[in-house]
Amino acid sequence: MKYTAPTKQGYFGKYGGKFVPEILIPVLEELEIAYEEVQNDPIFQKEYHDLLREYVGRPTKLTYANRLTDYYGRGKIYFKREDLCHTGAHKINNAIGQLLLAQKMGKTRIIAETGAGQHGVATATACAKFGFDCVIYMGAEDMERQKLNVDRMRLLGAEVRSVESGSQTLKDATNEAIRDWVTNVENTFYIIGSVVGPHPYPMMTRNFHRVIGEETKDQLKDFEGRLPDYLIACVGGGSNAIGFFYPFIEDEDVKMIGIEAAGLGAETNQTAATLTIGTPGVLHGSMSYLLHNDEGQIQLAHSISAGLDYPGIGPEHSYLHDTKRVHYFGITDKQAMNAVKLISEKEGIIPAIETAHAMAYLETLMPLTQKDEIVVVNCSGRGDKDMKTISEWFSK
Amino acid sequence: MNRMIAQQSRIQSLFKNRDSDKKIMSLFITAGYPDLESTVDLVLGFEKNGAEIIEIGMPFSDPLADGPTIQYSNNVAIENGITMNKIFEMVSEIRKQSEIPIILMGYINPVLRYGAEAFCKKAEESGVDGLIIPDAPIEESSIISDHAKKHKLDLIFLVAPNSTDSRMKQVDEHSSGFVYCVSVTGVTGARSGEEVAKSVERFISRVNQHVTKNPKLVGFGIKSHEDAEIIAKEVDGFIVGSALIDSIKKDYPNKDWKQNVFSFVKQLKYGNI
Numbered sequence: 001m002k003y004t005a006p007t008k009q010g011y012f013g014k015y016g017g018k019f020v021p022e023i024l025i026p027v028l029e030e031l032e033i034a035y036e037e038v039q040n041d042p043i044f045q046k047e048y049h050d051l052l053r054e055y056v057g058r059p060t061k062l063t064y065a066n067r068l069t070d071y072y073g074r075g076k077i078y079f080k081r082e083d084l085c086h087t088g089a090h091k092i093n094n095a096i097g098q099l100l101l102a103q104k105m106g107k108t109r110i111i112a113e114t115g116a117g118q119h120g121v122a123t124a125t126a127c128a129k130f131g132f133d134c135v136i137y138m139g140a141e142d143m144e145r146q147k148l149n150v151d152r153m154r155l156l157g158a159e160v161r162s163v164e165s166g167s168q169t170l171k172d173a174t175n176e177a178i179r180d181w182v183t184n185v186e187n188t189f190y191i192i193g194s195v196v197g198p199h200p201y202p203m204m205t206r207n208f209h210r211v212i213g214e215e216t217k218d219q220l221k222d223f224e225g226r227l228p229d230y231l232i233a234c235v236g237g238g239s240n241a242i243g244f245f246y247p248f249i250e251d252e253d254v255k256m257i258g259i260e261a262a263g264l265g266a267e268t269n270q271t272a273a274t275l276t277i278g279t280p281g282v283l284h285g286s287m288s289y290l291l292h293n294d295e296g297q298i299q300l301a302h303s304i305s306a307g308l309d310y311p312g313i314g315p316e317h318s319y320l321h322d323t324k325r326v327h328y329f330g331i332t333d334k335q336a337m338n339a340v341k342l343i344s345e346k347e348g349i350i351p352a353i354e355t356a357h358a359m360a361y362l363e364t365l366m367p368l369t370q371k372d373e374i375v376v377v378n379c380s381g382r383g384d385k386d387m388k389t390i391s392e393w394f395s396k
Numbered sequence: 397m398n399r400m401i402a403q404q405s406r407i408q409s410l411f412k413n414r415d416s417d418k419k420i421m422s423l424f425i426t427a428g429y430p431d432l433e434s435t436v437d438l439v440l441g442f443e444k445n446g447a448e449i450i451e452i453g454m455p456f457s458d459p460l461a462d463g464p465t466i467q468y469s470n471n472v473a474i475e476n477g478i479t480m481n482k483i484f485e486m487v488s489e490i491r492k493q494s495e496i497p498i499i500l501m502g503y504i505n506p507v508l509r510y511g512a513e514a515f516c517k518k519a520e521e522s523g524v525d526g527l528i529i530p531d532a533p534i535e536e537s538s539i540i541s542d543h544a545k546k547h548k549l550d551l552i553f554l555v556a557p558n559s560t561d562s563r564m565k566q567v568d569e570h571s572s573g574f575v576y577c578v579s580v581t582g583v584t585g586a587r588s589g590e591e592v593a594k595s596v597e598r599f600i601s602r603v604n605q606h607v608t609k610n611p612k613l614v615g616f617g618i619k620s621h622e623d624a625e626i627i628a629k630e631v632d633g634f635i636v637g638s639a640l641i642d643s644i645k646k647d648y649p650n651k652d653w654k655q656n657v658f659s660f661v662k663q664l665k666y667g668n669i
Contacts, residue, residue: 009535018533018535019504019532019533020533021460021530021533021554021556022553022555022578023578023582025533025535025559025563026560166457171458175460179460179583182461182581183582183583185581281505281508281509282503282504282505285531292505292509294509295479295480296505296507296508296510297456297474297506298457298458
């Protein structure tokens with residue numbers, strides 16, 4: 001079936017839209033027009049893809065995980081190696097794309113929010129490369145648990161502003177970035193780090209990441225001569241997952257699995273499993289599933305992974321969930337940390353804790369697969385940034 | 397378009413009967429701030445001291461268009477245990493004693509969580525006259541507009557300094573009651589009068605050219621009678637929110653806190669007398 005979402009108004013089914021203060025309406029309209037232009041502009045596209053190749057290091061590899069495959073003794077497992085991107089995660093695909101767009105629009109100042117710090121690092125990197133002023137909003141708690149990334153951003157010349165409100169994590173950093181944006185609309189471009197926010201951000205960010213799925217498709221065709229049976233990716237806001245899934249949406253035989261962070265368990269209130277236990281609502285400019293109480297107050301999410309610690313999710317994931325094109329499951333902190341260890345030992349790859357959530361699902365999935373089936377996991381980022389959390393966890 | 401309603405709303409008749417050389421003063425207070433018990437008293441006291449419209453803020457955990465002051469009052473109110481039903485009870489209580497136009501202002505998520513239809517029905521029953529939902533611009537307003545109309549609630553939209561001329565016309569077309577003119581691009585919060593006055597003149601002259609159906613109130617950054625006189629010179633009136641909350645925050649819970657707030661309100665309206 002032909003997949004055409006979103007609509008011109010930015011809707012994926014009933015999710016998405018532009019729930020923003022009036023001040024942002026002209027800004028989003030300007031952005032929509034500019035984005036539409038560059039989408040069809042061969043010069044822009046060439047510049048973007050040249051940067052992905054020569055600076056980001058694309059195409060990233062598709063690695064056969066032979067020891068992990070042997071360990072489970074069932075289907076074949078591949079990793080799409082976004083951890084090999086410059087800066088250590090997929091986030092830079094989007095940061096570079098949006099920065100080029102900002103440049104084309106004549107904006108001079110860049111702001112971004114960050115959770116794990118990977119989007120912050122990617123944005124700070126792109127700003128350094130292009131000579132832009134850069135302010136990164138980051139929750140105080142996240143600055144603590146991702147200190148390495150804070151140091152990296154500062155070294156790259158970005159100003160990192162600590163956000164002390166609310167849960168002091170990604171949600172609050174996003175609020176603060178939006179407040180900056182409405183105050184400085186004239187010269188400032190907000191590089192949103194996930195497939196969240198008002199239209200056209202979810203669509204634009206998806207399209208800057210679709211290269212992940214496109215490469216996977218080509219590479220697997222070379223190796224195996226066919227499409228995969230399963231794709232697995234972790235989902236916070238959901239940018240790596242949507243970039244990975246999107247090129248396969250119309251391939252109906254490819255089963256897709258999104259993994260949310262269940263924290264201490266989806267049945268506890270210490271969780272970030274938005275699709276598992278949330279209901280639709282509006283946060284950060286779009287309609288999507290949310291964790292909120294009966295009064296519509298946003299609940300604090302919990303995950304050991306700063307990048308997944310978010311009470312919302314991209315609107316396209318809500319749509320893919322409702323239509324059952326993608327199936328979403330929760331993985332707890334403990335399951336994810338076990339996967340960090342397993343993947344490190346079996347494959348010589350230390351995954352980011354976010355990424356490890358996707359890998360942890362192999363425990364459930366692999367026993368159900370046949371020997372001739374192929375599973376590809378998006379290895380969205382590397383775990384260096386998490387070494388402090390990882391060491392503390394395993395010394396407990 | 398909204399003139400289908402034969403009877404004029406409280407807001408509409410207020411503007412119709414306005415003395416043309418007097419400005420309408422609308423005051424914003426977060427429901428449940430500084431405590432649940434005071435909201436009704438505060439509103440009645442605001443009216444006695446010169447307020448002609450009351451905007452009651454419906455607290456939200458993530459008020460992304462608000463500056464630190466209103467973020468703070470929202471947090472306090474949520475900690476105090478404010479709920480949508482308590483807000484409706486407050487309005488009913490005010491209605492027993494006053495005919496002042498009451499507007500509920502807040503973010504869309506708590507409204508949708510309550511149910512847009514149930515919310516509008518309950519609002520009408522309690523005596524609410526209008527709604528301001530800053531994160532439901534006209535693109536997204538269909539989510540609530542039919543229910544609002546059915547329950548005789550004016551739906552007030554905003555224009556900002558960066559709104560285009562044609563956007564202003566559109567907002568005017570969709571609004572009823574009045575149009576809320578945001579004086580500066582930014583979040584809510586008191587600012588220096590000069591900062592606002594500098595840019596507001598050109599904006600207001602564009603507003604007056606393109607918003608012709610509805611009365612206009614200007615808000616954001618007004619913290620004194622003098623600010624209001626300059627900024628609201630060419631419109632129907634002005635809105636004060638953050639400065640009022642700041643004034644409560646300064647004195648609460650000292651013995652005379654309410655009296656001090658009411659004096660401030662009087663000063664906002666009449667200047668130093």
